[in-house]
Amino acid sequence: MGVAPDADAFRTALTAWFSLHGRDYPWRRTHDPYAILVSEVMLQQTQIATVLGKGYFTRFLDAFPDLCALAAADDPALLKAWEGLGYYRRARMLRETARAVLTHHHGIFPQDLDALMMLPGIGRYTAGALRAFAWNLPAVLVDGNVSRVLSRVCNSTAPVDDPAGIKRIWSWAATLADPECPQIYHAALMELGQILCRPGMPDCFNCPVAHLCRAVEPTQLPVKIRKTQITQVDEHALWMRNHNGHLLLHHEGGKRRTGLWKLPTRDVSEIAHLPILTDLYYTITRYRVHLRVHDGNALGGPTFPPAIDESWQSMDQLAALPMAAPFRRVVGRLLEDSGNRV
Numbered sequence: 001m002g003v004a005p006d007a008d009a010f011r012t013a014l015t016a017w018f019s020l021h022g023r024d025y026p027w028r029r030t031h032d033p034y035a036i037l038v039s040e041v042m043l044q045q046t047q048i049a050t051v052l053g054k055g056y057f058t059r060f061l062d063a064f065p066d067l068c069a070l071a072a073a074d075d076p077a078l079l080k081a082w083e084g085l086g087y088y089r090r091a092r093m094l095r096e097t098a099r100a101v102l103t104h105h106h107g108i109f110p111q112d113l114d115a116l117m118m119l120p121g122i123g124r125y126t127a128g129a130l131r132a133f134a135w136n137l138p139a140v141l142v143d144g145n146v147s148r149v150l151s152r153v154c155n156s157t158a159p160v161d162d163p164a165g166i167k168r169i170w171s172w173a174a175t176l177a178d179p180e181c182p183q184i185y186h187a188a189l190m191e192l193g194q195i196l197c198r199p200g201m202p203d204c205f206n207c208p209v210a211h212l213c214r215a216v217e218p219t220q221l222p223v224k225i226r227k228t229q230i231t232q233v234d235e236h237a238l239w240m241r242n243h244n245g246h247l248l249l250h251h252e253g254g255k256r257r258t259g260l261w262k263l264p265t266r267d268v269s270e271i272a273h274l275p276i277l278t279d280l281y282y283t284i285t286r287y288r289v290h291l292r293v294h295d296g297n298a299l300g301g302p303t304f305p306p307a308i309d310e311s312w313q314s315m316d317q318l319a320a321l322p323m324a325a326p327f328r329r330v331v332g333r334l335l336e337d338s339g340n341r342v
Helices: 007-021 033-043 048-053 056-063 067-071 075-082 089-105 113-117 124-135 144-153 163-176 182-195 325-337
Strands: 231-239 247-251 276-284 287-295 310-313
Touching: 007 163, 007 182, 033 048, 033 056, 033 089, 033 124, 048 056, 056 075, 067 089, 075 089, 113 124, 124 182, 144 163, 144 182, 231 325, 276 325, 287 325
Parallel strands: 231 287
Antiparallel strands: 247 310, 276 287
């Protein structure tokens, strides 16, 4: 079922490599638990290159520099600052965490593991990340990168995504964790998984712990029993502008995108006959969506009656409205084609 390497040798090799090759990220330049929490929540579902390359992290902290600012944020401002990151429930849960720290802890994050895990949206991993990166306290962290590294280092051919496998990985993570330098150790372990011990073909030649790794077939690890089944979905939206040049938009409800704006959508049977102006593909959770935008002006244009939660929005308002990234892209594309820019 796998065997962990010598803990001291593993820690020494890993941290020595990181001291020479560790990357410089803005959340590694601070010990502020609030900023670290923001980074951890963003990185739960978004790659580092995206968070940094598009300025999401700095943009969010500029908008909400501390717990008080975030706790007081209304939905439009919060969703606008999070726009493009997707999984908008994360932003709302982050706000709930801020409110809980202010209400129950006088605005100071607790350092105790159990107290951290009592905060909204904070689980075992995030609590450990705060302890390690904000206060350099002993912690155990397992994310996807760590799970992959440990399954290979320990040569575990058991599934990592069933209860027994998850428990085993966390046990190895606890055995190998460095209680003296948790901040450096955990950053190094996760970075090893990000840049060398990657999915598919790992770079074993440059791996600092290759001499300790027990993997026989590293490309076959980790083993998973759950395979994500991708469902293909078609989405049909309308592009309509009135005599003032205002754009018809829908204010979303439901659980996934509550508070965001998008082009109004219709059943394909209603608008299949309308010309398609543009289209794109996007992925959300287990869905691969083909979004087609139809020219809706043939339906009545300026006299078309908006449905519930639909309204005409001016170009001056458009940039400030929080909008899911796929719809922001097609709206920008069509406005550019028509000579408008927002």
